[in-house]
Amino acid sequence: MALNRPRFGAGGNSDGFYAAGYKSSLDACEYLYRMGLSAYEYECTHGVRISDAFCASMRKTAQALDMGLSIHAPYYINLASQDEAIREKSVQHLLKSLRAAEKMGADRVVFHPGAVGDLPREQALESAAMLLEDIVTLADREGLLDAVYLCPETMGKKGQLGTLGEVLRLCEVAESVRPTVDFAHIHALTGGGLQRREDFEHILHKIERRLGEDVVDRLHIHFSPIEYTKAGERRHRILAEKEFGPDFELLADILAEQGWKPTVICESAGTQDVDAVTFQQIYDAACRDHVR
Numbered sequence: 001m002a003l004n005r006p007r008f009g010a011g012g013n014s015d016g017f018y019a020a021g022y023k024s025s026l027d028a029c030e031y032l033y034r035m036g037l038s039a040y041e042y043e044c045t046h047g048v049r050i051s052d053a054f055c056a057s058m059r060k061t062a063q064a065l066d067m068g069l070s071i072h073a074p075y076y077i078n079l080a081s082q083d084e085a086i087r088e089k090s091v092q093h094l095l096k097s098l099r100a101a102e103k104m105g106a107d108r109v110v111f112h113p114g115a116v117g118d119l120p121r122e123q124a125l126e127s128a129a130m131l132l133e134d135i136v137t138l139a140d141r142e143g144l145l146d147a148v149y150l151c152p153e154t155m156g157k158k159g160q161l162g163t164l165g166e167v168l169r170l171c172e173v174a175e176s177v178r179p180t181v182d183f184a185h186i187h188a189l190t191g192g193g194l195q196r197r198e199d200f201e202h203i204l205h206k207i208e209r210r211l212g213e214d215v216v217d218r219l220h221i222h223f224s225p226i227e228y229t230k231a232g233e234r235r236h237r238i239l240a241e242k243e244f245g246p247d248f249e250l251l252a253d254i255l256a257e258q259g260w261k262p263t264v265i266c267e268s269a270g271t272q273d274v275d276a277v278t279f280q281q282i283y284d285a286a287c288r289d290h291v292r
């Protein structure tokens, strides 16, 4: 479903969700909706183990409340692995995620491309792109990509495949592959490289040039404060810890100016719901600045 403004939402269930007495993710959409949010990323990070009834129920609630849904596929995916068994498992994890997304009415499956391993980086990337091509062919045969995009994510650690350039290369495999831009991961990987408005602009324009305006307009974004070391990401933090970047205001200003309508999923550690509300407030303020 296309909203005429960005969607803001949470990845997984927050501390507040559980503190309010909720246990099932089937209540997440309504919980986030009541907070004024409009997106939910359901996390299958430890495997896709959900029933058809679960998917149908999630779909019904999300549709009734006009919530945008995405699925985060299992962490075990490694498209660059040279181990045949791991490659086959990665294929199955993605196909299962796509089937669940289709049943749920989620239009994006987010996944981590994999580890660089012992191969030269460029070779690992090409190996991942080839396997992704096979996955797209298999998924197409089941009609799974008619309404769902496969969204490889930019990663925060040096040993992982998933620099912005690498993710864009994977997106060239097929029209149905589009990026998930995790700005926290980019910030961590570049040693705090997102400091100025231009740093964000550079990323967004690069995506626009390579994949077209429609992709950047409907971009899938992950955002949260992050702690990092020389090796990249250490862990996701929360907005209340002011010492951790990147600064959402810089991105919000560009989104407001361009009128782009991405989905912004907040991944703060435990406060992803309230921090998503803050992101939305920052965005609304940026819109007011651009009207004036």
Ligand SMILES: [Zn+2]
Residues within 6 Å of the ligand: 072, 110, 111, 112, 153
């Ligand atoms: Zn992720």
